[in-house]
Amino acid sequence: MIPDFNDFHIAIGFTVGYGTPVSVEELITYIIENFDIEYESEAIRTDQERTRVYECIIRHMLEIMAAIKEVEISPDGKYVTMNKKGAKNIENHDEEIGKRLQIIFRKNAHKHPAEE
Numbered sequence: 763m764i765p766d767f768n769d770f771h772i773a774i775g776f777t778v779g780y781g782t783p784v785s786v787e788e789l790i791t792y793i794i795e796n797f798d799i800e801y802e803s804e805a806i807r808t809d810q811e812r813t814r815v816y817e818c819i820i821r822h823m824l825e826i827m828a829a830i831k832e833v834e835i836s837p838d839g840k841y842v843t844m845n846k847k848g849a850k851n852i853e854n855h856d857e858e859i860g861k862r863l864q865i866i867f868r869k870n871a872h873k874h875p876a877e878e
């Protein structure tokens with residue numbers, strides 16, 4: 763089963779928010795701990811393997827989002843910021859994103875890094 767990469771895109775957009783730099787490491791940790799994005803594979807048998815694979819997917823999704831100019835990644839690669847285009851894209855798909863968030867966002871999740 764291939765993961766729904768749109769769910770990772772939604773999780774990143776929700777977590778980063780607009781205009782506030784977020785640590786990439788904190789972003790990855792937050793998404794792994796607070797989102798239920800399903801991906802069943804024989805390659806993922808333990809939580810440690812799941813974390814490794816999800817970290818890789820999130821990093822690649824950030825690269826894609828940077829390539830299409832939705833986010834900006836700092837020159838050292840440690841921080842990511844949602845720009846105006848990324849925020850507008852999320853706003854344009856607000857209803858669809860809201861429905862998906864109800865499914866993938868854990869009820870007991872903590873504040874996202876952009877709020878801390």
